[in-house]
Amino acid sequence: MRSDPASCFPSVPSGCRVYAIGDVHGRADLLDLLLTRIAEDAQANAHKALSLVFLGDFVDRGQHSKAVVDRLIAGPPSTGPLAKADWVCLRGNHEDYLVRFFTDQGSGRAWCANGGVATVESYAGPLTDEQRTDLAALQLAFIRALPRTHLRFLSRLPLWHMIGDYLFVHAGIRPGIRLEDQDPGDMLWIRDEFLFDxxxxPWVVVHGHSQRPLPEVRANRIGIDTGAYRSGVLTALVLDGSTQHFLST
Structure with missing residues (x-):
């Protein structure tokens, strides 16, 4: 782990090309489109070791959360320029909502207020009026519909990933706190204390969680949540050596 602030020219290791993908939020259509564009970009860099890092919030709000999770569980395609890519999926606060609701009925109220009903419907199909208004009925429908492979995948997602001078995490970090001492809740939920500091x-932090119309590049962080579920724009940050650029839908 680095102990010095990232230099003015942060970089990834030589020979590596990294794609960090922002919050998908149930937009399987945009995920497929962005992966196609990433594959086209990777084709021109076939000699590079490729890494794809998904920054969490795969589910909720959009209508096809199940399809998004299916795609992420499948991993890189078996053929083509991404076949040998490192494929890293990180936990977001919406995955945390989902996993908690599986065993904690009371947590469902906050989840439903933040797009959880769309996720349940993507697994269980159209809900009855009772399921929409009664948390016990909604939870039962969800427990019956959620594949255990999906529950295991979503329960085991790591909070962060590091490549070179970059730290990848869903929401951000608490400034001044060592990585090993970070509160997991901050890494999933933090906003102003991180965004405006x-x-x-010690690294440039690449994150999602806080929506902006365009990617937000600062000296100490890069935010790439461009509100895909409503804007139709899903964004990837491309890192190669000390260069940075973006791909989007």
Missing amino acids: PTPH
């Missing part, structure tokens, strides 16, 4: 971190 200009203090250099």
Whole structure:
């Protein structure tokens, strides 16, 4: 782990090309389109070791959360330029909502207010009026419909990933706190204390969670949640050496 603030020219290791993908939120159509564009970009860099890092919030709000999770569980395609790519999926606060609701009925109220009903419907089909208004009925429908392979996958997602001078995490970090001492809740939920702190971190933090119309590049962080579920724009940050650029739908 680095102990010094990331330099003015943060980089990934030589020979590596990294694609970080922002919050998908149930938009399987946009995920497929962005992966196609990433594959086209990777084809021109076939000699590079490729990594795809998905920054969490795969589910909720959009209508096809199940299809998104199916795609992520499948991993890189068996053929083509992404076949040998490292495929890393991180936990977001919406995955945390989903997993908690499986065993904690009371947590469902907050989840439903933040797009959880769309996720349940993507697994269980159209809901009855009772299921929409009664948390016990909604939870039962969800427990019956959610494949255990999906529950295991979503329960085991790591909170962060590091490549070179970059730390990838869903929401951000608490400034001034060592990585090993970070509160998992901050890594899933933090906003203002991270977003508006200009203090250099030991790495440049690549994150989603906080929606912006365009990618937000700062000296100490890069935010790439462009509100795909409503904007139709899903964004990937491309890192190669010390260069940075973006792909989007």
